[in-house]
Amino acid sequence: MIAHDKKLLNNLFLTEEADSLKDGGFISKEQKKxxxxxxxxxxxxxxxLVRLGFFLLGAFLYLSICGVISLMGxxxxxxxxYFFNICFYLFAIIGIxxxxxxxxxxxxxxxxxxxxxxxxxxxIGAAVFISAEYYYRQNFYSDDxxxxxxxxVEILTAIFVSIASFLAYRRYLHLLSMLVFxxxxxxxxxxxxFEIGTIGKTILPFITMLVSAGFYFFIKNRIKNLKESYxxxxxxxxxxxxxxxxxxxxxYLVVRELSAELLGVDVKPGQDIPFSYFFYAFTFIVPxxxxxxxxxxxxxxxxxxxxxxxxxxxxxxRFYYSVLPIEAALTIxxxxxxxxxxxxxxxxxNKESGLTFKPDRINHSNAILNAETLxxxxxxxxxPEAKVESPMEFGGxxxxxxxSGESF
Numbered sequence: 001m002i003a004h005d006k007k008l009l010n011n012l013f014l015t016e017e018a019d020s021l022k023d024g025g026f027i028s029k030e031q032k033k034x035x036x037x038x039x040x041x042x043x044x045x046x047x048x049l050v051r052l053g054f055f056l057l058g059a060f061l062y063l064s065i066c067g068v069i070s071l072m073g074x075x076x077x078x079x080x081x082y083f084f085n086i087c088f089y090l091f092a093i094i095g096i097x098x099x100x101x102x103x104x105x106x107x108x109x110x111x112x113x114x115x116x117x118x119x120x121x122x123x124i125g126a127a128v129f130i131s132a133e134y135y136y137r138q139n140f141y142s143d144d145x146x147x148x149x150x151x152x153v154e155i156l157t158a159i160f161v162s163i164a165s166f167l168a169y170r171r172y173l174h175l176l177s178m179l180v181f182x183x184x185x186x187x188x189x190x191x192x193x194f195e196i197g198t199i200g201k202t203i204l205p206f207i208t209m210l211v212s213a214g215f216y217f218f219i220k221n222r223i224k225n226l227k228e229s230y231x232x233x234x235x236x237x238x239x240x241x242x243x244x245x246x247x248x249x250x251x252y253l254v255v256r257e258l259s260a261e262l263l264g265v266d267v268k269p270g271q272d273i274p275f276s277y278f279f280y281a282f283t284f285i286v287p288x289x290x291x292x293x294x295x296x297x298x299x300x301x302x303x304x305x306x307x308x309x310x311x312x313x314x315x316x317x318r319f320y321y322s323v324l325p326i327e328a329a330l331t332i333x334x335x336x337x338x339x340x341x342x343x344x345x346x347x348x349x350n351k352e353s354g355l356t357f358k359p360d361r362i363n364h365s366n367a368i369l370n371a372e373t374l375x376x377x378x379x380x381x382x383x384p385e386a387k388v389e390s391p392m393e394f395g396g397x398x399x400x401x402x403x404s405g406e407s408f
Contacts, residue, residue, distance in 0.1 A: 003171050018035045085131065118176060133153050155192060
């Protein structure tokens with residue numbers, strides 16, 4: 001299923017861990033260079049600006065090829081309407097061919113491959129949308145564009161985009177494809193609940209909460225039992241997305257605004273939305289649970305998510321209840337955060353283990369697990385040291401002596 005060479009993927013994982021060990025001071029710069037020389041890897045770009053430049057170059061190349069195909073189709077005798085219905089399928093095929101060629105030539109996280117893979121997903125979405133719209137218009141509705149049920153077309157488009165993005169991730173290990181899969185799957189859930197009607201819109205927050213929680217524990221179990229390390233980043237991204245979606249599903253601000261938009265609920269002064277106490281409690285409790293769990297498990301990503309949700313909780317309350325002027329609220333909030341940071345640093349700066357203020361020697365918790373493999377690789381790559389003759393002469397002893405002779 002994976003288009004890339006698994007040996008190169010394992011080598012890439014080891015070289016990235018070698019970088020972590022070097023940054024932590026466990027190996028030297030020379031040993032890291034030996035490891036990189038002994039373990040061939042992909043044509044990869046770790047510099048985000050260089051990768052963005054190659055992405056723009058790949059997008060220009062992709063668009064140029066699609067432009068040539070368009071000109072050939074329009075001037076090749078085919079009708080304009082017929083070519084418009086199939087052109088995006090052709091563009092998606094071009095993206096697949098380009099992505100396969102780049103994968104076979106060991107391009108990975110380079111920028112060029114990003115352009116072609118994202119082009120596949122974009123063209124598949126456009127092709128399915130146009131085909132579904134044309135099908136519904138021809139078979140069930142009149143030629144009037146406004147009579148086409150956009151919800152059906154959008155659901156079908158989101159389903160195909162989610163399937164294509166999941167396959168793209170499995171095939172090319174493309175992290176952005178995993179993000180597209182998470183977003184498209186969420187759109188499928190939302191639009192599906194909208195189609196149920198008022199009941200679906202009413203229970204949407206609770207369904208989203210349950211679905212995101214279920215997928216979080218499912219993915220967490222997959223990560224725990226993961227045997228192939230190159231799937232780890234994608235699963236971690238999906239897990240983080242579930243955490244954010246879980247919080248937003250029953251956040252008071254989100255639920256109240258969606259209730260006004262979808263159900264037409266007009267909250268008058270002195271009134272509130274149904275189950276308001278639950279949504280208030282959820283908005284406050286979830287960030288605290290995230291923070292506690294992050295500190296307990298030393299999960300850096302969950303810690304950042306807990307900070308973000310805590311900030312959004314403050315924004316939620318501030319959005320509806322203004323106790324102080326914004327200038328005073330920001331000043332007091334800054335002073336409180338400064339005091340918390342100052343006293344936390346004072347308490348943690350001398351701790352050597354656990355939760356500490358000292359800088360991490362290793363950024364990744366699993367980096368040390370492959371130290372043995374890296375040390376073996378670096379040792380095998382080293383040339384044996386030249387034997388140096390000692391300037392002092394020994395020998396001359398007789399019966400297991402220390403090397404002393406009879407003369408002084």
